[in-house]
Amino acid sequence: xxxxxxxxxxxxxxxxxxxxxxxxxxxxxxxxxxxxxxxxxxxxxxxxxxxxxxxxxxxxxxxxxxxxxxxxxxxxxxxxxxxxxxxxxxxxxxxxxxxxxxxxxxxxxxxxxxxxxxxxxxxxxxxxxxxxxxxxxxxxxxxxxxxxxxxxxxxxxxxxxxxxxxxxxxxxxxxxxxxxxxxxxxxxxxxxxx
Amino acid sequence: xxxxxxxxxxxxxxxxxxxxxxxxxxxxxxxxxxxxxxxxxxxxxxxxxxxxxxxxxxxxxxxxxxxxxxxxxxxxxxxxxxxxxxxxxxxxxxxxxxxxxxxxxxxxxxxxxxxxxxxxxxxxxxxxxxxxxxxxxxxxxxxxxxxxxxxxxxxxxxxxxxxxxxxxxxxxxxxxxxxxxxxxxxxxxxxxxxxxxxxxxxxxxxxxxxxxxxxxxxxxxxxxxxxxxxxxxxxx
Numbered sequence: 501x502x503x504x505x506x507x508x509x510x511x512x513x514x515x516x517x518x519x520x521x522x523x524x525x526x527x528x529x530x531x532x533x534x535x536x537x538x539x540x541x542x543x544x545x546x547x548x549x550x551x552x553x554x555x556x557x558x559x560x561x562x563x564x565x566x567x568x569x570x571x572x573x574x575x576x577x578x579x580x581x582x583x584x585x586x587x588x589x590x591x592x593x594x595x596x597x598x599x600x601x602x603x604x605x606x607x608x609x610x611x612x613x614x615x616x617x618x619x620x621x622x623x624x625x626x627x628x629x630x631x632x633x634x635x636x637x638x639x640x641x642x643x644x645x646x647x648x649x650x651x652x653x654x655x656x657x658x659x660x661x662x663x664x665x666x667x668x669x670x671x672x673x674x675x676x677x678x679x680x681x682x683x684x685x686x687x688x689x690x691x692x693x694x
Numbered sequence: 695x696x697x698x699x700x701x702x703x704x705x706x707x708x709x710x711x712x713x714x715x716x717x718x719x720x721x722x723x724x725x726x727x728x729x730x731x732x733x734x735x736x737x738x739x740x741x742x743x744x745x746x747x748x749x750x751x752x753x754x755x756x757x758x759x760x761x762x763x764x765x766x767x768x769x770x771x772x773x774x775x776x777x778x779x780x781x782x783x784x785x786x787x788x789x790x791x792x793x794x795x796x797x798x799x800x801x802x803x804x805x806x807x808x809x810x811x812x813x814x815x816x817x818x819x820x821x822x823x824x825x826x827x828x829x830x831x832x833x834x835x836x837x838x839x840x841x842x843x844x845x846x847x848x849x850x851x852x853x854x855x856x857x858x859x860x861x862x863x864x865x866x867x868x869x870x871x872x873x874x875x876x877x878x879x880x881x882x883x884x885x886x887x888x889x890x891x892x893x894x895x896x897x898x899x900x901x902x903x904x905x906x907x908x909x910x911x912x913x914x915x916x917x918x919x920x921x922x923x924x925x926x927x928x929x930x
Binding site for chain 2: 503504505506507509510511512513514515516517518520521522524525526528529530531535538542554558559561562564565566568569570571624625626627633636637640641646664667668671672675676677680683
């Protein structure tokens with residue numbers, strides 16, 4: 501069980517705010533991105549996976565409440581998977597080099613799609629967020645079986661989304677002023693590895 | 695259309711916050727536990743009657759608007775391009791029922807009353823603060839994101855063009871938002887420390903919501919009833 505220090509209590513709501521505010525930028529650029537895990541990945545890198553898990557839980561709960569759709573809580577395992585994976589790869593130092601961050605982001609995309617596919621298919625009958633469902637419908641219209649259409653749509657979206665998310669966190673870590681970076685124990689490790 | 699707490703004095707507004715929340719959770723279990731496709735449709739009817747009795751008819755409009763895209767895509771996937779209309783009705787009914795149950799709780803439970811009720815039951819202040827602070831932070835950071843977007847556009851940032859150019863445009867938008875948020879951490883941590891936010895001692899809410907035996911009975915009914923439905927279906 502993680503001990504919630506005042507610093508963590510201050511950081512987690514802001515990280516969740518980042519998760520839910522980044523969608524504005526994705527919408528402005530008209531890219532098929534969610535960018536709703538940037539804050540979770542950032543906490544995983546700055547503090548560790550346990551704090552990121554708490555961020556993921558709070559983030560999914562807040563999103564559910566603000567969006568008014570309780571069904572989104574079904575996707576909580578995706579946030580938890582993102583938190584644990586990001587915490588693990590951060591310890592390997594993947595955020596020190598851009599290409600390693602991109603490759604790790606692709607790995608996260610694969611994991612996220614694999615976690616979200618059964619939820620989208622079995623619980624929602626293949627219908628979830630707007631953009632992904634449009635791709636699912638198009639794939640189904642050209643004859644792809646529904647289960648593969650759902651996975652294909654999730655995969656295409658998550659690979660791009662998580663790749664950009666990791667690249668963004670890499671750039672953020674490089675942009676952190678030294679004084680700010682020194683306050684978070686995970687920054688140096690994420691840049692240089694164990 | 696309404697979303698978020700809406701003041702009123704109807705049946706659900708007067709209820710203890712836990713009663714409304716337990717109702718929303720009971721709806722989730724019943725939506726999947728009742729026989730399909732009629733069960734979820736019956737549940738929608740019962741919740742619509744409750745919404746009218748609780749003087750919250752606008753919740754029905756919100757639920758309809760939220761559920762409509764799901765129904766459209768379910769019909770496209772399972773009826774137009776597939777051959778499973780029963781699945782479309784089942785999933786659509788389940789989603790609509792869950793939406794309606796949750797919206798009724800969301801509209802009738804004031805967040806501050808919920809926090810007081812949780813504190814009264816002994817939940818740690820840290821957990822209550824985490825949720826309350828998050829719900830306050832999100833609109834503020836969304837406003838900041840909008841301001842950063844406008845400012846960077848004024849400075850000549852182009853958010854259109856090739857996909858790579860658009861991905862690169864996200865960087866000058868995200869950096870100020872994230873660094874600004876991280877710069878706040880220390881200030882907030884000091885304020886929380888000064889208020890003994892992580893102290894393990896139990897806090898006493900000033901004006902906790904009033905609970906009653908009748909409401910406790912209703913809550914137990916909402917827990918036991920849906921579980922009994924699921925068990926009965928599994929056994930039979």
